[in-house]
Amino acid sequence: MISSAVLPDGCTVRAPAPTDAEGIFDLISAYNTTVVGFADCALDDIAERIVEPGFDAGNDGWLVLAADGLPVGYGYAFDKGGGGDVEVDMISQDPAVASWLYDRTMGRAREIGREGGHAQITVDVFAYRADEGLRDLLSGHDFVSGTTYRRMRIDHTGPVAAAVLPPGVVVRRGMYDDESRRRAHDLIVECFRGQFGFVPRPHEDWLAFREASSLFAWSQLCLLEIDGKAVAFRDSCDMSLETANCGHIAGLGVLEEYRGRGLAKFLLYDAFALDAAAGRDGTILLVDTNNPTRALELYLSVGMTPSLTYDGWRRVLPVD
Structure with a gap:
């Protein structure tokens, strides 16, 4: 062209x-x-x-x-x-x-x-x-708005109580070996499959991106397991540290069959406590308001409030 x-x-x-x-x-x-x-x-x-x-x-x-x-x-x-x-x-x-x-x-x-x-x-x-x-x-x-995103934030004005882990759930903090990183990546792909704008990277590309980034650290990737199976994750990063002195949740998901057990709420409250302990002014994340998991309702229920609004615009066109 x-x-x-x-x-x-x-x-x-x-x-x-x-x-x-x-x-x-x-x-x-x-x-x-x-x-x-x-x-x-x-x-x-x-x-x-x-x-x-x-x-x-x-x-x-x-x-x-x-x-x-x-x-x-x-x-x-x-x-x-x-x-x-x-x-x-x-x-x-x-x-x-x-x-x-x-x-x-x-x-x-x-x-x-x-x-x-x-x-x-x-x-x-x-x-x-x-x-x-x-x-x-x-x-x-001829672009059309395919979905709407809201930036959500909660402020931390003092210590935040440690989150209570649901019964039967094991927390795995930090992905430091090939096997755990593969499990984490597979879980992320499964949780976000089919959502607007999500395209899974090949595993080696995903590894290369994270290794090259100063904003993402393996220590901030957390999995929840039930009966030895990874069923939920939280991926935090330093994306909002420079601009707002806030923790940033880059991704959070729960496998469909394990939703409704309080796993996502635990991961959120856990992030709030960690960010507050680290001296962060708050915690930020971005939510697709058309997410089929009704994620916006979840974030509002834990005290997060919306600020900026974004739109995801899309156009499908022939290459010739």
């Missing part, structure tokens, strides 16, 4: 490099502040995405620079697993730059589909509900 949009005079484009992380951070911080009132991004997260396993910066990323050399736009297309699902994003306060990045990311998404031998691809974009410019751009190109 050849871009039909034109960049403003004086702009140049190149692939992002690890040394660009701070410039991209400044760009995204300013953009987010305009949209939601605060920066809402972490430098480590941006830096790691540029070198994330599976992301080819030379083909999959675009950094738009103004005549003074400062970033004015950033976009990427990321193959989520080789199955014809691609995540794209385009960030710029200049509508002309955003439109150009839209064309480039969508063109690359089609290329990824062709390279994978797919007749069509599914393209996902994750956007703030308050981002009217991006919402108008996406809806004007």
Whole structure:
């Protein structure tokens, strides 16, 4: 696909490099502040995405620079697993730059589909509900909102009591060997299978991502077992540490046949107690409000409150 949009005079484009992380951070911080009132991004997260396993910066990323050399736009297309699902994003306060990045990311998404031998691809974009410019751009190109996410938070103003473990349940904290990591990954895939936007990574890719990330640690991955079977998990990380001094639950799930036994509540209360003991101001997570497990009701019931709203936008299109 050849871009039909034109960049403003004086702009140049190149692939992002690890040394660009701070410039991209400044760009995204300013953009987010305009949209939601605060920066809402972490430098480590941006830096790691540029070198994330599976992301080819030379083909999959675009950094738009103004005549003074400062970033004015950033976009990427990321193959989520080789199955014809691609995540794209385009960030710029200049509508002309955003439109150009839209064309480039969508063109690359089609290329990824062709390279994978797919007749069509599914393209996902994750956007703030308050981002009217991006919402108008996406809806004007036949994207539809597939689901809504809410950021949930609970504040910790003092010590939090230790969670009470349900009878017959064993806690496994930290995944330090190949077998436990395989069990954890298989459980995560089973719990999230079929949910909007979830594409399981091959196990080796999942391992490589976690090993390369400074935000995720094997010590923060927790499993619950019943009769020797892993049935529930919590995956915490440091994603909200820099921006909010909060713990962050990146994933929480319970196998369907084991729901309703208080396992998810234990994992939440346990995270709250650990975060409070570590001096965190609160605990944050993101929930798909259309989750078939009625997760939003669970988080509200344990005292978490919603703040930011996001939409998952999707378009399915032929690669030719």
